[in-house]
Amino acid sequence: MNHKNTYLINGDFTQRISPLDRGFAYGDGVFRTLLMRNGQPDSWPLHYQKLVADCAAIGIVCPSAELLISDMQQLFSVTENQPEVAKIIITRGEGARGYAPPAITNPTRVVIKSAMPKYAPDIFVKGVDLHQCETRLPEQNKLAGIKHLNRLENVLARMEWNDENLFDGLMLDQQSNVIECTMSNIFARFDEVLITPDLSSCGVAGITRQRIIWLASMLSLKVEIKPLPFTKMALADEVIICNSLYGALAVSKVGHKKFPVQNLAKNLRDALKV
Incomplete structure (x- = not known):
């Protein structure tokens, strides 16, 4: 599978997750799974509101809606007739070894594109x-x-x-x-x-x-x-x-x-x- 068509990390098709990323090391982050229709996120205001609230609950500054929309626009085509799935992951970013988070962090954002699950009609x-x-x-x-x-x-x-x-x-x-x-x-x-x-x-x-x-x-x-x-x-x-x-x-x-x-x-x- 060509990663350039399936995910972005901090808006970049070529970036990788660092082993020092606290989301990788400790699960220090949040995520959302969204239905995409014709390249647009379904119920986006509610999803973003919940993303901001979940980030705030664990002390992460959520990336702006504009940044996330830009990422999704790069990944998803407005001409796609079939529903697709977007997964947004926000981590606290990189940090040194140990549970205590750095005083200043730069959150990592990931947007992943997936096919819609094939549900049996019955x-x-x-x-x-x-x-x-x-x-x-x-x-x-x-x-x-x-x-x-x-x-x-x-x-x-x-x-x-x-x-x-x-x-x-x-x-x-x-x-x-x-x-x-x-x-x-x-x-x-x-x-x-x-x-x-x-x-x-x-x-x-x-x-x-x-x-x-x-x-x-x-x-x-x-x-x-x-x-x-x-x-x-x-x-x-x-x-x-x-x-x-x-x-x-x-x-x-x-x-x-x-x-x-x-x-x-x-x-x-x-x-x-x-």
Whole structure:
């Protein structure tokens, strides 16, 4: 694969990541994954707002929106008819050995171009099956909600299954509360109430999750953000997962527990325009 067509580092096609980069050494950074349509980032204001907030949470100065847009314009063609994927990574930059960050740093920015995943058409009708992960998420309120580069729990969880019929893996916290999937947020509907897990102790707060919270009233649903024990989720009328690439999908099964597939995921995709 020709790297000149797939990634930029600090706006340069030829630059490399230094072994002294703290993102490489410690996972000291954040990232976003975006849907690109005709060379333009979908929901860019929300993505950039979250990127700035996540950078600020760990004390990194986020590159300007203009710089990142310029990078994406170099990588993505406005004439491309098929959706594509952009991944933006921001690290603290280079530093000497040791955990203490330098007083002054020059953040590293990376933009990666990827093909859109090939989703089987029937998942948008029949829903998806999830693996119930044994790997649990630890609590860390200083990092909760942030899409930081320390994703080893997700890596270990994703290693738990090789069944191509399983779409994603459901992850719980140490108290057996549902938090998220390895690459998705989650909602459970009980009558006219849509519950999404409280992410104040762990998990990633994605922008599609936020958009669904805002859009729920259009579907006559009330959203509650609170702890969601797995035993309670098992009683839900519908369960859906969401992210920026596929929008929303119904969950048909988690482990051996089956869920009814109704219209919520489709209605949400229509509202999200995904």
